[in-house]
Structures are given as C-alpha cells and as structure tokens.
Amino acid sequence: MTKYVIGLLFLLTSCATTIQPPLSSIDVQYIITENMKPAHQCDKSLPVFYMIGVNVPADIYMVITESFNYWNSLSNKKLFMQIGYIKEVYDSEGGITPISLGALPSKVGGRTRVGYDIDGCIFETKIVLNFDIQYLPVSMQHNIVRHEIGHLLGLDDSNNKEGIMNRSVSYHEKIKNLIPIELIAFKLFYL
Ligand SMILES: [Zn+2]
Numbered sequence: 730m731t732k733y734v735i736g737l738l739f740l741l742t743s744c745a746t747t748i749q750p751p752l753s754s755i756d757v758q759y760i761i762t763e764n765m766k767p768a769h770q771c772d773k774s775l776p777v778f779y780m781i782g783v784n785v786p787a788d789i790y791m792v793i794t795e796s797f798n799y800w801n802s803l804s805n806k807k808l809f810m811q812i813g814y815i816k817e818v819y820d821s822e823g824g825i826t827p828i829s830l831g832a833l834p835s836k837v838g839g840r841t842r843v844g845y846d847i848d849g850c851i852f853e854t855k856i857v858l859n860f861d862i863q864y865l866p867v868s869m870q871h872n873i874v875r876h877e878i879g880h881l882l883g884l885d886d887s888n889n890k891e892g893i894m895n896r897s898v899s900y901h902e903k904i905k906n907l908i909p910i911e912l913i914a915f916k917l918f919y920l
Contacts, residue, residue: 758894758914760885766849769883769918774824774851776807777881780815782829786863789870793828796874800882803907804919808882824852826881831857838862838873838898841880854881865900872898872905882919884911 759767770777781793797809815827833840837859844853856877862870875893887894892908907915 758885758887758911759883759917760843760845760880762845762847762849764847767883767917768843768845768849768851770808770881771848771850772806776810777826777854778810778812778824779826779828780813781811782827783814783816784830785828788867789830789858789863792867792870792874796871796878799875800878803912803915806919808919809878826854826856828856828858830860830862833857833859835859835861838865838869839877841877843880843883845883849883851881851883856881868902868904869898869900872902875905879911882915884914887911 759769762768779797781790785793794811797811801808812825815825815829839856839858839862841857842853842855843851845851858873858877862873865873872893876895876898879894884894886896889895889908889910890897891905892911893905894911898905
C-alpha cells in the first residue's frame with residue numbers, strides 16, 4: 730500500500746515533449762491510488778507535523794523551512810508545522826514526517842515516500858534529500874524541496890517543464906512557483 734515516489738533529476742537530460750493535462754482531468758495531478766482515488770492529506774491529518782534531521786546544515790534548514798512556508802502560504806488551512814529535530818530516521822515515525830539528508834543515487838535530488846489508506850488519505854510520509862543538495866545553487870535547492878513537499882500533499886510528478894511538479898530541475902532556473910494547472914489541482918483539497 731505504500732508507494733515510493735522517486736524524486737527529480739538534477740539535470741534535464743532530454744528534450745521531452747511537454748504534455749499539459751487538460752483542465753477536465755486535473756486529478757491526474759495527484760498520485761492515483763490502486764482503487765483510483767487521488768492520494769491527499771485528509772483534514773484529520775492537518776497540519777502535517779514534520780521534523781528536520783540534525784544532520785541538515787543551517788543553509789539547507791532555511792531552504793526547507795522556507796519551502797514549507799511557501800506551501801502554507803497557498804492555503805487558508807495550516808498545512809505543515811515543524812515540531813522539532815530528529816536524530817535518526819527510521820522507517821516508521823508514527824505519523825510525523827522526517828526530512829533529512831541521505832545517500833541517494835546521483836542525479837536524484839530527493840525521494841519522498843507516501844503511504845495512503847483505502848480512501849486515499851495519506852497517513853505516512855518521509856522525505857530524504859540527497860547529501861549533494863548542499864553543493865547546488867540555492868534556487869535549485871528550493872525547487873527540489875518544494876517539489877518533494879508537493880508529494881507530501883499527494884501531488885504527482887508532471888511533464889510540464891514550467892511546473893514545480895516536473896521531474897527535472899536545471900541549474901539555471903529561478904525558484905519556481907506553482908503554475909496555474911498545479912494551483913487548480915492543489916485547491917481541490919487545500920483551499
Ligand atoms: Zn517527484
């Protein structure tokens with residue numbers, strides 16, 4: 730029942746054709762569960778409590794908290810709340826989302842695990858960012874962390890190059906904001 734969402738690549742490796750989903754099927758912006766429901770944080774799970782690993786350097790810590798604040802600013806609901814630090818990250822954290830640096834394959838900026846129940850309500854999440862993220866441009870760090878936090882809300886990867894939920898980020902991009910189609914999808918559950 731747990732789906733692993735592999736994070737984005739550091740580099741845009743090919744010129745893939747951009748396919749923008751039509752507005753009538755915006756639910757494709759969410760991770761679709763095995764019984765065809767969009768995975769999302771149900772009201773009972775909000776705010777999502779998270780802890781930042783003690784191995785996260787101060788500058789990345791800032792990027793992480795600013796990224797959570799960005800998502801919070803988009804909703805009238807309180808989506809995320811930091812409740813402290815975490816020393817070691819285990820598989821199950823009792824509903825608290827750990828976010829830490831870890832060893833990931835090169836070119837993978839981050840990895841998010843999302844566990845959901847039969848109704849599509851997310852009950853378990855975890856983000857691991859690649860150790861190498863510290864050596865990337867700040868705008869890229871933001872784009873990676875914003876993307877991974879999008880997965881915490883159930884948003885899936887997209888093919889739209891402009892969007893936060895695109896799988897790839899590149900060195901020369903500015904800090905991304907949600908594009909209109911992502912904002913529409915987001916508002917389905919998080920207005
Ligand atoms: Zn992703």
